[in-house]
Amino acid sequence: MIDPERIEAALRRRSDVEPSPFFERRVMNEIRAEAPAPLAFPWRQLAAAVMAGAGAVTLGVRLFPADSFAAAAILVCAASLAAVERVVSLRA
Amino acid sequence: MTSDEEDVAAILGGDADRFERIVGRYKGPLMQLAMRFTGDRSTAEEMAHVAFVSCYRALGTWQRKSAFSTWLFSIALNVYRSHLRRAQPSIPLDEELPSQTSLEETISEQQEAAIVRRAVAFLPAKYRDPLVTFYFLDADLAETAAILRLPESTVKTRLRRGRHLLAQRLERQLTRGKR
Numbered sequence: 337m338i339d340p341e342r343i344e345a346a347l348r349r350r351s352d353v354e355p356s357p358f359f360e361r362r363v364m365n366e367i368r369a370e371a372p373a374p375l376a377f378p379w380r381q382l383a384a385a386v387m388a389g390a391g392a393v394t395l396g397v398r399l400f401p402a403d404s405f406a407a408a409a410i411l412v413c414a415a416s417l418a419a420v421e422r423v424v425s426l427r428a
Numbered sequence: 429m430t431s432d433e434e435d436v437a438a439i440l441g442g443d444a445d446r447f448e449r450i451v452g453r454y455k456g457p458l459m460q461l462a463m464r465f466t467g468d469r470s471t472a473e474e475m476a477h478v479a480f481v482s483c484y485r486a487l488g489t490w491q492r493k494s495a496f497s498t499w500l501f502s503i504a505l506n507v508y509r510s511h512l513r514r515a516q517p518s519i520p521l522d523e524e525l526p527s528q529t530s531l532e533e534t535i536s537e538q539q540e541a542a543i544v545r546r547a548v549a550f551l552p553a554k555y556r557d558p559l560v561t562f563y564f565l566d567a568d569l570a571e572t573a574a575i576l577r578l579p580e581s582t583v584k585t586r587l588r589r590g591r592h593l594l595a596q597r598l599e600r601q602l603t604r605g606k607r
Contacts, residue, residue, distance in 0.1 A: 346544035347563035
């Protein structure tokens, strides 16, 4: 039976294979053709929008206790639209 | 901030040329990882190329929960796996393999590693992928599971069965070599 440790050692061993000399140039040519650079996904803005939405719901319930559901729905829609607009304008 | 993080921040800030540093740092490891899936050098290079471009496109989604290298390797693994779903692995012609060599004979460590790598490339994907991720990336069980998006228990089972299957296949090669 083959020693399992030898197999594991062989699996861990890295070869010294490197790509051809012009590899970097080829990749970078494609990257430059892809410009502009990818934008960071606006996690913070998204989180802020979600928090604003939650705040709006709370406020809506307080301001319009008689018809709190409708008020909350309107405020959530407004907050969501603002968030979407913000995300779209950031990525444009 | 690591050099990877600095480069990513610069790229996201609009300096696409900084990606060249990332390519320079990881071209070797990504190529070596590709060689675990295909023995053909030019195919491996093409796969590594696609992996870098995919990484660049997805750069904005890296959330820094894991090291940049782990994230990059997981992208590369997905690229390589989807490539291999369309094509069968080829026999590594560019590695110096002794013909019908037995592992018990005196062979160099490099030759031994090449034999094992070739055997791994021909394993079913469900065993090959955990073995490559776990050993080549030197990942622990949790990292391997996260990269492959599998439960840890599944990865553990597949690693055990994969090692067993690999040993069986190498044993068969050994027996053939003795005849």
